Amino acid sequence: MVDQLRSTPTGGPNAGPGKGAPLVLQIKDLGVRYGDKAALTGVSLDIRENEIFGIIGPANAGKTSFLRAVNRMDEFDSHMHVSGEVLYHGDNIRNWRNPYAIRRRIGVVFPLPVGLPLSVYENVAFAPRIRGVNTKKDLDIIVERCLRRAALWDEVKDRLETLGSLLSGGQQQRLTIARALSQEPTILMLDEFSIAVDPVTTMRIEAVLKELKHEMTIILVTNLVQQANRLADRTALFLNGRCHEIGDTQALFSGHVQHPETKDYIEGRFG
Amino acid sequence: MFTATSLNERNDQVQRRFRLLFLVMTLLLVLPVLIILTLLVVRGAPAISLEFLLAYPKSGMTAGGIFPALLGTIFLVAMALLFSVPLGIAAAIYLSEYAPDNWLTRIINLAIINLAGVPSIVHALFGVGAFVIFFGFGTSILAASLTLAIMTLPVVIVATRESLQAVPQAFREACWALGATKWQTIRRIVLPNSISGILTGVILEVSRTAGETAPIMFTGAAFFLPFLPESVYDQTMALSLHLFVVATQVPDVPDHLPYGVALVLVGIVLIMNATSIGFRTYLRGKKKW
Ligand SMILES: Nc1ncnc2c1ncn2[C@@H]1O[C@H](COP(=O)(O)OP(=O)(O)OP(=O)(O)O)[C@@H](O)[C@H]1O
Numbered sequence: 119m120v121d122q123l124r125s126t127p128t129g130g131p132n133a134g135p136g137k138g139a140p141l142v143l144q145i146k147d148l149g150v151r152y153g154d155k156a157a158l159t160g161v162s163l164d165i166r167e168n169e170i171f172g173i174i175g176p177a178n179a180g181k182t183s184f185l186r187a188v189n190r191m192d193e194f195d196s197h198m199h200v201s202g203e204v205l206y207h208g209d210n211i212r213n214w215r216n217p218y219a220i221r222r223r224i225g226v227v228f229p230l231p232v233g234l235p236l237s238v239y240e241n242v243a244f245a246p247r248i249r250g251v252n253t254k255k256d257l258d259i260i261v262e263r264c265l266r267r268a269a270l271w272d273e274v275k276d277r278l279e280t281l282g283s284l285l286s287g288g289q290q291q292r293l294t295i296a297r298a299l300s301q302e303p304t305i306l307m308l309d310e311f312s313i314a315v316d317p318v319t320t321m322r323i324e325a326v327l328k329e330l331k332h333e334m335t336i337i338l339v340t341n342l343v344q345q346a347n348r349l350a351d352r353t354a355l356f357l358n359g360r361c362h363e364i365g366d367t368q369a370l371f372s373g374h375v376q377h378p379e380t381k382d383y384i385e386g387r388f389g
Numbered sequence: 390m391f392t393a394t395s396l397n398e399r400n401d402q403v404q405r406r407f408r409l410l411f412l413v414m415t416l417l418l419v420l421p422v423l424i425i426l427t428l429l430v431v432r433g434a435p436a437i438s439l440e441f442l443l444a445y446p447k448s449g450m451t452a453g454g455i456f457p458a459l460l461g462t463i464f465l466v467a468m469a470l471l472f473s474v475p476l477g478i479a480a481a482i483y484l485s486e487y488a489p490d491n492w493l494t495r496i497i498n499l500a501i502i503n504l505a506g507v508p509s510i511v512h513a514l515f516g517v518g519a520f521v522i523f524f525g526f527g528t529s530i531l532a533a534s535l536t537l538a539i540m541t542l543p544v545v546i547v548a549t550r551e552s553l554q555a556v557p558q559a560f561r562e563a564c565w566a567l568g569a570t571k572w573q574t575i576r577r578i579v580l581p582n583s584i585s586g587i588l589t590g591v592i593l594e595v596s597r598t599a600g601e602t603a604p605i606m607f608t609g610a611a612f613f614l615p616f617l618p619e620s621v622y623d624q625t626m627a628l629s630l631h632l633f634v635v636a637t638q639v640p641d642v643p644d645h646l647p648y649g650v651a652l653v654l655v656g657i658v659l660i661m662n663a664t665s666i667g668f669r670t671y672l673r674g675k676k677k678w
Pocket residue numbers: 152156157175176177178179180181182183184195197
């Protein structure tokens with residue numbers, strides 16, 4: 119049924135990688151359950167290389183749970199159970215003997231920035247260090263590059279040794295983006311990154327994401343419908359733990375929807 | 390703008406009365422401590438000298454110093470910690486960071502908390518049964534310090550676990566999301582941020598262990614020994630037991646002697662506690678969130 123949904127009218131000039139693009143992730147019948155309570159059921163979708171895939175939907179829709187399942191975070195939460203398949207370049211990540219390998223390929227940015235209790239520099243150097251980069255020279259290069267790409271370098275280059283948690287909220291959010299980039303991920307997942315960020319910084323980060331798209335695949339969970347419109351090549355609407363509709367962003371936002379609820383949600387007439 | 394109504398005034402009065410009540414309670418609490426300390430210092434200070442600390446007891450323990458007892462206490466505590474600290478910290482790390490949240494873990498946690506509340510005389514009897522008799526260590530330093538270790542273990546575990554759990558879960562999740570293993574997360578983030586609490590717990594534990602009498606009385610502490618122990622299989626004197634002995638068991642002890650012993654024991658405990666507080670303050674200054 120979801121396969122039908124995927125064949126919504128294809129979009130305008132800015133549409134991302136086309137249907138033939140290689141698939142980074144294939145999600146098949148994904149379900150997430152916390153204890154006895156289902157948070158996500160029957161989600162099937164594909165994510166293409168170098169696209170920004172937007173996920174919108176009201177609170178409680180299971181968006182965060184989706185990201186957690188893709189990252190195998192259920193291993194750290196004994197109440198969380200995942201069913202279905204997540205194929206990374208055709209490989210089921212459940213079967214990877216080394217879950218750290220999948221997490222190193224996928225960078226995550228949480229809604230509320232969590233600065234590790236380390237300096238700005240060490241926050242960004244953390245991931246390279248744990249994968250074995252140890253020389254100061256290499257780390258310096260990585261730290262500067264990641265901070266630049268997260269549009270933070272100019273603001274912190276003189277205080278790399280201060281604690282990450284002493285930065286302002288918006289700066290911390292960009293620090294977590296820099297940290298996610300320091301993993302050199304192939305997929306970057308952002309969960310409502312703009313919650314703690316002012317509009318100007320949000321715009322700067324959005325510009326960064328458009329750049330990053332050429333190097334990696336981005337999954338963007340957002341509460342701001344217009345943010346999905348601005349950034350996403352394709353957008354999925356999650357509703358009550360299901361993937362309600364998937365389509366090219368331009369098509370969805372110009373009213374080519376399969377379900378009336380999608381149009382209502384996009385136009386803010388929901389609930 | 391704001392005028393006090395009669396209700397405000399009454400609330401204010403009530404609040405002042407309660408404050409006074411709590412203040413009086415606090416003073417009542419401090420009073421006995423002050424009296425004990427004053428008494429100890431006034432009566433015990435004349436006994437204290439370098440010779441008192443470094444000489445053997447003489448004339449049937451009615452004169453001389455406390456050297457073997459002092460050394461014995463230091464020995465027993467150090468050895469007990471040698472066993473209980475590594476074991477306790479490792480167990481706490483497992484329970485807090487690795488163990489799945491299931492009924493077995495919960496039972497273990499409950500058992501540990503209960504173990505911490507077991508009276509020390511019970512630990513003493515366990516020590517006699519297990520170390521003195523079953524393992525055949527005899528009444529010895531080894532048996533006594535193992536008994537002390539068993540007694541301190543639950544407290545070390547609880548203190549460590551609490552310090553570990555004070556580190557926000559969000560830090561762990563952020564590390565895991567970066568692809569860090571559990572151990573990398575523990576070593577680079579969790580331990581550095583909980584070490585102050587762990588060490589404080591351990592030091593407080595030392596001061597408690599130093600004063601314990603029951604667990605060592607039957608397992609390795611001697612009434613009187615005219616020589617120092619030569620190995621861990623020998624018995625040793627200990628301050629706490631020595632105090633008990635000179636205060637109640639030996640006739641014709643001059644008044645200042647037991648007070649002197651008590652002062653030294655309390656002094657050790659106070660120094661340890663002060664160290665622990667100083668340490669905590671120092672490390673808290675460096676706290677990173
Ligand atoms: N760690 C957890 N333990 C138990 N239940 C959870 C956990 N995380 C999420 N849930 C439950 O799963 C359901 C879906 O939550 P989820 O966080 O995936 O929603 P969301 O779409 O991200 O919502 P929001 O837009 O508010 O972030 C909710 O009912 C929530 O209570």
